[in-house]
Every structure is written in C-alpha cells, then in structure tokens.
Amino acid sequence: MKLTLTHTSFFSLLLFLVSPFAQAQNTGMNLGEIHGNFQTDMQYYNADPSIGAPAVPEKTGMNGFLNLNYTRDKFSAGLRYETYLGALQGFDPRYKGTGILYRYAAYTTDELQVTVGSFYEQFGNGLILRTYEDRGLGYDNALEGLRVKLHPYKGVYIKCIYGLQRSFMTYGPGTVRGVDAEVNFNELFTSLASKKTSILLGGSFVSKFQPDAGTGAYIVPQNVGAWAERLNIHREKITIQAEYAYKINDPSFANNYIYKPGEALLVSASYSQKGLGFSLSGKRVDNMDFRSDRSASINNLEINYLPSLTRQHTYSMLAFYPDATQNTGEIGYQAELTYKFNKGTPLGGKYGTNLLVNFSSVSGLDTARLNPASDSSRAGYKNRSYFGFGQKYFEDFNIEIDKKLSPKFKFIAIYSYQTYNKGVLQGEPQYHTIYSHIGVMDLIYKFSDTLSIRFELEHLYTKEDQGAWASGLVEFTIAPKWFVAASDQWNYGNSIVADQTHYYNGTIGYIQKTNRYQISYGKQRAGIYCVGGVCRTVPASNGFTFTIISSF
C-alpha cells in the first residue's frame, strides 16, 4: 500500500502550486496565498565509548520537512515533503528516504467542510480516536482518506472519517471508520441561550477493519468497534467533564492476544476565579490499546489517545523519570492548585507571587490473572474490584513558586518528589522502583532591554538507578537576534566512579525574523525524551547538531 509520490511528481506539484502565486504577486490578481514552514535537524556523530554512543556508519543523520499550505477563499490544499536521509539517532529506522506522505485538499463553508487526502482528527478527548503529529518525536498517525464535517443546525456538529493510517513512510493495513456528533443544548434551544448553566453532550463510534490472514494461532475479529459518550457541564466558575469509552474484544500483540473487552473513563472537575484555580481529575484505563494493525508495537498505528494524568514537566531533571500511560491498564488521579498572591500582600510583595501545587498518582488495576487452562474465552485476567488500585506505577508531588523580585530579577523555584516504577514504565521487570527528590531554580536577570542572562540550576537526588545528578545551564540572550548557552549534566552520584560522566553542551542561536538557526556541540545522555505525553528513547550521542526552523 505504498502511496508515496516520486520526486518528479513532487516538484511538478510544487511548481504547479507556486507558479500561480508568483503571477498573482505580479498582476495583483487574487489567486490565493501560499504559506508554510520548514525545519531541518542535522547531526554529525562521533563515537564516544565513555557514554555508550556507538559509531554511526554514515557519520551524519538528517531529518527535514517542508509544509506548504495554499488557500483561496473556500478552497485550500497543502502538502508536506519529508526527508530522512539517515534518520537521526533515536528515530525509528522505518523513517527512511524521502516522500510526500501528507497531502490534502479541502473545501470549507459555514455548514460543511470536506477534506480529501491526509488529515488529523480527534473525537472528544481522543479516547477512541485521535490522529496527530509530533515531528520532534517522530510521531505521526495521520489518516489518509476522506473527512466530512457538518454543522447542519445551530448547536449540532457532526464529523465523519474514513481512511488508512500512516505508518512511517507507508500506510497501515487496517481501515478506520468513524462518526462523532456533539450537541450544544444552549445553542440548540433558544430558551436555554441565556441560562447560566451550559451543557454539551457528545457521542462517537469508531470501527477498524483488518482481514484475518488466518495464519495466527487464534481466530481474531476482523471488525473491531469502539464507542464513547461524553458530557460537559459548565456553570460560572465550575466545569465538569466526563467521557467513557468501550471497545469490543480486540486481541492484539499489545495486549498479548486476549479477548477481554476494553474500557476507559476520564473525569475532571475544576473551579476557578480571578487569582485562584483548582482542578481534580481521574481516569481508569482497562485493556484499551487500539490500533489499526493488531500486530503493531511501540507507538505505531495507534487509533486512540489515552492521556497521562500527571504534570508535564519540561526541566530536564524533573522529566528524567517521566510517566507514560499504560494502555493495557492503569488507574490514577491528579489534583492541581494555582494561586496568585496579590501585589502588596505579605507573600505577594511588590509584584505578586504565583504558586502552583500539583499531586498525581498512577497505579495498575487490581486484577487477577486467569489460569489459561480454565480460561476458555481467553479473557486473560479479571478485575478484582472495579476502582481498586494495584501496584504503584508513578507518583509526583510538586510545588512551584514563580516570583518577580525587581524589574530586573525573576525566578522560578520547583521542588518535586517522584516515584517511578521503572520495571513497568520501561517494560523491563528486573528494575526496581526509583524514588527521587528534585529541585530546580530558574533565575533570570535582565541587564537592559536587550541583554539578559538566565541560570538553570537543577539537582536530582536518588539512591537508586544511576544515583544523583547535578545540572546547570547558563544562557545569554542578546535580544532580538542572538542567544548563547552552555550546560552540563553531571552524574556525580553514580556508584561506579568511571561512570560519573559530564554531559556538556554548547549552543549558539541566531534569529532572523521568523527564521531560527542553531548550532550545538556536546554530549547527549541516553534517556527518554517526551513531549505531550508521547515518549521516545534517545540513545547517547556525541557530536554537532545544526537546526533550521522557518515559517513563512
């Protein structure tokens, strides 16, 4: 099912898109607009046995993409050219070569939108359908086919999708079909329009079809259906949301070919007013891995998205041991409080102080494995109690203070205590649970309107795994064009003295309007790199990295 265009056809298409635009500029006619963005990352690798960075045979790696979007009134079209001429280390090696895997044409009016080609879509919270991309992580499960969005009546929104999913440089074997409807009662009934309480109700159905080749050990369902219902209630300062999803039996590689149906529940409630916000959320996931290819693994060909209910950290030591949703089963909750101490109060000082407190906890489900000899339906396991907590997977208590002390000086301070079940979260049962205390100080001092310096000091203390780490970064910014940064991460607490490595790095960046050029040299620690809840394992590396980011 290879649908990749050839190079020749790509350049003809590019010329076709660009030429009327060039003419339009010359003649002043409305022939639409063309815009896009571009990014490339190139790395040059040195072998470095001291950190376990292997020799890379081709010495370099390069990922790049160019998006072009053309719009003219109600019509739009676009494509993305991607190239992986030796994908960067850490990307799936199935990203190989060049191609146009993303291309679309769409027609949009107030009542109707039709898209043919590639598209990204999400139903509700994504529990049964979400296709999206994260180029930095090499994640892209776009659908290729047809989408129709309808707005037939006030307050009623309908979406229909039909397509194949992207799998690296090709498409997966399973067809995905789905429909989603949402009703906003306050828009639908004029009598409710002025009511303080607003209610939204939504429902969706998704089905995948993949033929049973008959070569496996089991007879597997060729059509797998999943449905979800959601409710959103909002009244003044309070919002309550809930979504429940169910999937019929779907034996797959990910669930070890068991026939138990799947379920997911996501609930959240929040209260907020000026200066104060509080939210509480909970979820339960039970055998809800859903893919358009039953034999797919890792992050490939996922149809749905099960969000992790933990704080998404970005400082490196806080994200050292990151949570990842276990699609096969987990239960957890999260609470978060934000509060602003006003200017002029004892804790607010002259400029006010922002406080954030967050707690999250994730455990396995309370289940009992069924004896295969008596488990004739091959359900795999049973739930001992529906909302019971099993083994702990992850926990994070963190507190953040954000404070401006003077017009020139600001800081952010964070403390976090994390529990990380490495055996479960990295799928390697021989590992123990890791308990870590992490402290972060981010200090910014502004010399003038254009010159500033930032220090990031981080410390991670643990007795387990590789022991304690210290990390420091200093960044000079000469606004608006230049920045220079140097950093070091030092594993000084490693019990093996020879492994007390320094991972130093230097970066220079130049910004010219909406173009950004960056070159860095240093050592990259092997670890897990996550954005938006999706993680990728990055191997150790040593070398140069050159990046260009542009949007136009």
Next chain:
Amino acid sequence: MNKRFLLGITFALLITTVLSAQQKLQKVPPVDLKTMDGKAFNTRSISNDGKPIVISFWATWCAPCKKELNGIAENFDEWVKQTGVKLYAVSIDDSRNSAKVAPYVNGQAWDYTVLLDENSDLKRAMNVNNVPHTFVLNAAGEIVWQNNNYTEGGEAKLLEVLKKVAKGEKID
C-alpha cells in the same frame, strides 16, 4: 565533517532564504477551536472592531510561553488603553492538560480570550513550528508581524508594534 553534511546545510540555508524572501500578508484560516468551557469557536469570529489583535500560541507546559504571557499581563490594562488591543491566547494543550487550562488562566488572572486548539489544527494551519509563536493582526485582520521565540523583555518590542498598528502605520 564530511561533504554531505556541508552540502545539506547549504541546501537548507538556500531553501530558507528563498522561502523567506516572499512576505505576503496572510489572514487567519478558518479553523474550529474550543472555548475554555467547551463550546465550539471558529477562528472566523476573531475580531476587534478594527483595533489590533494579538494571537499567541502557548501551552501550560511551555515555560517561555508562560513567561511571555505573564509579562504582558503585568501591564495589559495599560496596553489596552494605549492601543485597544485584544489578545487571543491559543493553548495547544491536548486532553492531557486541557482541563487544567481554565484553572491556570484564572489563577494567573489573565485578561485574554483563551482558546483551546487541542489537536493543533490552528497551529498547523498557521505554520507554527513551536510555541511560543505570536502574531499581530492589523485592522483588516491581516498578519503584519510575527515572532517565534520569547526573549526576556520581548514585550517592549510587541508593544511598539501594536502602537504602530493602532495608528495604521506600516510594519517593516
């Protein structure tokens, strides 16, 4: 470094130079977003009676984004008085964090119109690579200025642009 690496760099530089040579005014494409209370919102509804508009892409997990928006919030009353500006803060948080957006925004006491772009549809349509990315729109709703990074004190530059836009002056 080998030749292929240098060749690659040269090619990439060439592409960006050629592409950035064309700078035409662009309007915001029509995309469905959500408000913080879950209602559908189409970007066609973005308007400010002929006064300047800022569209700022951010996320709850993006420290520079929050620095930028908190920096603007300190003097936002004054900005509104001077330029009549309206700021749309478009959060690209997905369902992992989108329920935490409203408590965060209110906790910070922001006076912005906050919209949710849970699956990055507007981010993609406006060719945003990374957050933060800020756009300034003129009276006709055309994008006249954009910036795709945050630097300490960048608010001063943004205010300068808004003052010009409010007066109907051209931005270079």
